[in-house]
Amino acid sequence: MIKLIGIVVIALGFALRFNTLLVVLAAGIATGLVAGMSFNEIMALFGKYFVENRYMTLTVLLMLPVVGLLERYGLRERAETLIKRAQAATTGRVLLLYTAVRQVSVALGVNIGGHAAMVRPLVTPMAEGAARAKHGELTPQATQLIRANASAAENVGNFFGEDTVFAVGAVYLIKGVLEAQGVNVGVWSLSLWGIPTALVAFCTMWWRARVLDRRLGRGLPGATGEGGQ
Amino acid sequence: MKLLSLDVFYVVAGVFLLLMAGRTALMRGHPTRWGSAIFWGLLAVVFLGGKTLPPVVVGYILLALVGLAATKQVGPAKADAASPGERAASAERLKNKLFVPALLIPATAIVGTLGLAKLHVGDVWLLDSANTTVTSVCLGALVAVIVGIRLTRAQPMTPVDEGSRLVQTVGWAIILPQLLAALGGIFAKAGVGAVVADLVAQALPTQYPFVAVLAYCLGMALFTVCMGNAFAAFPVITLGIGLPFIVHQHGGNPAIMAAIGMLCGYCGTLLTPMAANFNLVPAMLLELPDKHAVIKAQVPIALVILVANVLIMWFCVYRF
Numbered sequence: 227m228i229k230l231i232g233i234v235v236i237a238l239g240f241a242l243r244f245n246t247l248l249v250v251l252a253a254g255i256a257t258g259l260v261a262g263m264s265f266n267e268i269m270a271l272f273g274k275y276f277v278e279n280r281y282m283t284l285t286v287l288l289m290l291p292v293v294g295l296l297e298r299y300g301l302r303e304r305a306e307t308l309i310k311r312a313q314a315a316t317t318g319r320v321l322l323l324y325t326a327v328r329q330v331s332v333a334l335g336v337n338i339g340g341h342a343a344m345v346r347p348l349v350t351p352m353a354e355g356a357a358r359a360k361h362g363e364l365t366p367q368a369t370q371l372i373r374a375n376a377s378a379a380e381n382v383g384n385f386f387g388e389d390t391v392f393a394v395g396a397v398y399l400i401k402g403v404l405e406a407q408g409v410n411v412g413v414w415s416l417s418l419w420g421i422p423t424a425l426v427a428f429c430t431m432w433w434r435a436r437v438l439d440r441r442l443g444r445g446l447p448g449a450t451g452e453g454g455q
Numbered sequence: 456m457k458l459l460s461l462d463v464f465y466v467v468a469g470v471f472l473l474l475m476a477g478r479t480a481l482m483r484g485h486p487t488r489w490g491s492a493i494f495w496g497l498l499a500v501v502f503l504g505g506k507t508l509p510p511v512v513v514g515y516i517l518l519a520l521v522g523l524a525a526t527k528q529v530g531p532a533k534a535d536a537a538s539p540g541e542r543a544a545s546a547e548r549l550k551n552k553l554f555v556p557a558l559l560i561p562a563t564a565i566v567g568t569l570g571l572a573k574l575h576v577g578d579v580w581l582l583d584s585a586n587t588t589v590t591s592v593c594l595g596a597l598v599a600v601i602v603g604i605r606l607t608r609a610q611p612m613t614p615v616d617e618g619s620r621l622v623q624t625v626g627w628a629i630i631l632p633q634l635l636a637a638l639g640g641i642f643a644k645a646g647v648g649a650v651v652a653d654l655v656a657q658a659l660p661t662q663y664p665f666v667a668v669l670a671y672c673l674g675m676a677l678f679t680v681c682m683g684n685a686f687a688a689f690p691v692i693t694l695g696i697g698l699p700f701i702v703h704q705h706g707g708n709p710a711i712m713a714a715i716g717m718l719c720g721y722c723g724t725l726l727t728p729m730a731a732n733f734n735l736v737p738a739m740l741l742e743l744p745d746k747h748a749v750i751k752a753q754v755p756i757a758l759v760i761l762v763a764n765v766l767i768m769w770f771c772v773y774r775f
Contacts, residue, residue: 261645269514275637294617300546338561
């Protein structure tokens with residue numbers, strides 16, 4: 227039970243709004259110490275995993291120069307101009323279409339999205355542009371609501387497209403873990419059983435997109451506190 | 456041999472961070488000039504040095520990075536972006552050509568994943584086949600920068616400065632995903648997962664088939680919320696709850712259990728600030744005042760999909 231101290235540190239630290247990096251580091255040190263590691267061993271583990279996981283930061287770092295450059299030269303403005311010409315475009319439909327593209331492309335094993343590469347430079351200007359064309363200038367709350375939902379569209383499309391059709395990443399992990407226990411499963415059946423949830427995820431996103439459009443139509447985000455604070 | 460392995464791109468990112476640190480140190484008006492310069496410089500060292508540095512040294516560098524962030528020595532530069540008027544005029548001038556570099560990134564990712572990954576002369580491969588998705592996206596970003604500079608006729612340092620502005624908008628949170636991954640590693644080494652799995656298994660009457668499904672699905676979601684990573688939760692919860700109760704005790708289908716179980720984990724990912732790269736970094740990147748706005752938008756989505764997952768698994772896992 228004492229080994230769960232790290233989770234307690236995280237929960238307390240987040241609740242008391244300490245610096246997040248500090249909370250995470252403290253949780254790791256506490257967990258390591260109760261597991262009988264020395265301070266230097268804990269630092270070495272942090273160092274080892276930090277270096278191994280550089281790829282998580284890599285794509286964002288390499289993406290931002292080109293995104294910043296294009297933004298300076300008016301990419302977001304251009305994306306807005308284009309979407310304002312499309313009569314049928316609403317914020318919800320832009321986001322739903324993005325989720326669909328993301329799900330299908332991920333399922334085919336191609337990574338063509340990302341918060342830095344697509345959501346900031348292209349998806350949010352289009353979603354905001356569609357809202358401005360329909361409802362005029364946006365309040366800061368409306369902007370925040372649209373952007374938060376654009377991030378959600380990216381995440382949902384990314385997560386719930388992954389397991390279908392072409393087995394990638396997760397499927398090999400599943401297969402490896404089960405095989406180590408002497409349980410054999412086929413890659414294809416793992417992919418197949420991801421499809422029902424992928425459809426549910428798309429329908430859920432369709433519902434959220436409609437809710438978003440209705441809220442923007444009413445002029446104010448709903449009073450349920452989602453996104454606005 | 457791989458010409459464009461991850462290591463090549465780590466060096467490129469390291470050089471970018473180093474330039475960023477240098478330019479920050481030269482900015483007289485920067486509110487946290489020296490703290491920020493040291494922070495990005497140290498991160499550059501980690502990217503450039505990587506595996507040649509002893510892990511314990513990286514650990515102490517990490518301690519310094521966290522110290523700088525916690526004492527508020529790392530922050531964004533004063534706004535120096537182009538004015539809205541300049542941007543609108545440039546958008547009018549370049550029109551749809553602006554999309555070319557932006558769309559080159561996904562295009563390169565497609566070509567890279569499907570074509571370039573198979574390109575090789577004897578033993579010399581163009582891309583690292585083990586990391587094709589990451590390396591093709593990186594390659595796409597570099598191709599797009601070059602095309603972008605030619606198209607806009609910008610100075611070569613403009614992408615560095617604009618990229619640096621955006622990186623500093625995200626700020627210290629950019630290393631949070633890596634730090635959380637490291638925490639996950641330490642949790643695993645210390646055996647945290649086994650304790651969680653035992654607790655769930657003892658607390659619930661898993662002799663009922665439905666309860667076993669519920670315990671596994673909720674266990675995956677909850678443990679992912681704690682770890683921030685479904686991949687880390689999967690082995691622990693599957694060996695602790697899934698295999699013993701659903702498969703061995705009640706004869707469920709392991710493929711259905713595992714596929715849907717992983718997706719329950721993803722529902723947890725949508726709900727947790729521990730999955731910083733999906734939930735917190737985007738909030739910073741999109742300049743949202745509420746850092747948890749993305750999670751709040753995802754709560755209804757995650758709950759609906761989680762309930763659907765429990766029902767799909769319960770309906771199918773004992774039947775097929």
